Each structure stands twice: as structure tokens, then as C-alpha cells.
Amino acid sequence: MRRLVIAVAVVLGVLAPGAPAWAHAQLVAADPAKDAVLAAAPAAVTLRFNERINPDFITIVVSDPAKQRVPASDVTVDDVSGTLTLTGALGNGVHTVAYRVVSVDGHTVQGSYPFTVADPGLPAASVAASVAVAPAASVVAAPVGEGGSGGARVGLLAGVGVVVAVAAVWLFRIGRRRSGL
Template sequence: MRRLLVAVAAVLAVLAPGTPAWAHVQLVSADPAKGATLTAAPKAVTLEFSQRLNADFTTIVVSDAARQRVAATPATVDDNRGTVTFTAALGNGTYTVAYRVVSADGHTVQGSYPFTLADPGLPAAVVAVRTAAAEETGGDSIGLFIGVGAGGLFLAAVAASLYFHGRRRAGNRTSP
């Protein structure tokens, strides 16, 4: 009977659901909210998380549609809230809030979300557009440079291998 109880306890221990793991910090709320369309420019972005934040490792960045950072103060942390305050006026357009935070338990979480400013009193947003000429002379050429360099190194390695392999064969033929 005792063996049966031990067997039943073992089966129940294996089949019982595990205890939940400590959850990582999560974004609970945001102002402006994810996907919001605002008719007045916000003065700041405030993010509230599910756990206390480590102020030394909290980053909040807002960028415009051209992926340029918007002028703002460094993030300030108050318990589980992080805030950046804009130091310049925002124009109409779509903005992205990106965050990287470390909770008090040491877990890092990052994410981003958009919001749109459509203030009828502001002029339309000016979006920087890259032209084909700018792309030919711009930063995208670094990938081409790396690719050509890697291809050249590969061809040099193949040529060296063929050269030394050929010399070895020629040396073997002349041996008595």
C-alpha cells in the first residue's frame, strides 16, 4: 500500500503544473499610447512598467519618421516609470518611441511603438527622402566595399591554394 501511495505521489508530482517563473518586466501603459493619433503635441513620453526600474540602465528614445532622434532630456526614473521630456517642439508626423529597460531583478526588456501627431495648427511634416544619387555616395556603399573586399580575399586564397598545390605536384613528378 505504501508503494502505491509513493507511486501516485510521483505521478502527481510529474503531472502537476510547475510554479510560474518570475515574469520579466513588461510595459503596462504609455503616454502617448501605442498607435495613438494626437491633435496636440505632447510635452513628454512616460512609460509605466510592471516592475521597479534600474535608473542606470533605462533608455527611452523618440525618433521621427526619418529615424532621427527627437531632442529630449535623458530618461528620468521614478520607481516603475520612465519619462523623457521634449526640449524642442514636435511637428506633425509619425514618431517611434523605443525603450530598453532593466528591472530591479536584472532582466533587460526592449521594445518600441509608434504614435502620430496630427495637430491642425501645425504645418505638415517634412520627411527626409533619400535619393538614388545620395544612396550611391552615401553610407550604403560600405556594404559594397566589404563585399568586394571579402570576394578579393576569397579569390586570393583560391589562387594561393592552386599555386602551392601545382608546385607540390610538379615537385612530385621530378622526384626519382
């Protein structure tokens, strides 16, 4: 039993340094929100993250239904929030907000999400313009909640699997030695 406790302690000790890899900035609020249907076009897009973001390395882009970039001013950053003021008009249809930020720990986090403008005072969106098309390679396309740290999580899970497998083999061999096999 004592060896099992030691093995568990070793496994936990190996995993403890990996925990800070999950400390990247994550999008916690957006205005307009993901999948929102708005009766009027927004004048700005504001994204709020769970930690301070680097103002020198932030990009927020709004694309129209035809996947064209909507004209906007430079992004302003206030600690954990970034705001993009739109200077071009948004018509009816599904628009995409794409973002890329560098969190304080130096890791890049990116994602995108849609929102819809359904302003009764504007002409209806054409069917061709409102049909969702696969984003171009140059557009950030990770959904909200899926940041650039996904590879780190997969690597961490693979590392956990290796450690658990090694511990299991080690415990199995110890058990065989005790039984004299």
C-alpha cells in the same frame, strides 16, 4: 492511478521553479499611448511598468517620421515610471517610442510603439517622411508587449514539452509491464 498522480506531481514540481522567469518588468501604461493620434505634440513621454525599474539602466528614445532621434533631456525615473522630456519639436507624422529597461530581477526588457502627431496648426507631414520604413538595426524594434523575455518563455515551453513526453513514455512502459507485454 497512484502513479499518474505521482507523475503529475513530478511535472508540476519541475515546472514550479520556472515561474519566476515571467516576473520581468512589463509596460502597463504609456503617455502618449500606443497608436495614439494626438492633436498636439507631447512635451514628454512617460512609460509605466508593473514593477520597479533600475534608474541606472533605462533608455527611452523618440524618433521622428524620418527615423531621426528627437532631442530630449535625460530620463527621470520614479519607482515604476520613466519620463523623457522632449527638448526638440515634433512635427506631424508617425513617431516611434523605443525603450529598454532593466527590471529589479536584472532582466532586460525592451520594446517600441508608434504614435501620430496630427496638429492642424503644423504643416502636413511629407509623404516620404510619413511612410513607415523598416527600423535600422540600432533601433529597438520589439512591439509593446513583446519584451526581452520571449526566449525564456519559448525555453520554458520546450522544457514542458520534454517533461510531458518523458512522463508519457514512462507511463506507457509501466502500463506495458502490468499487462505483461
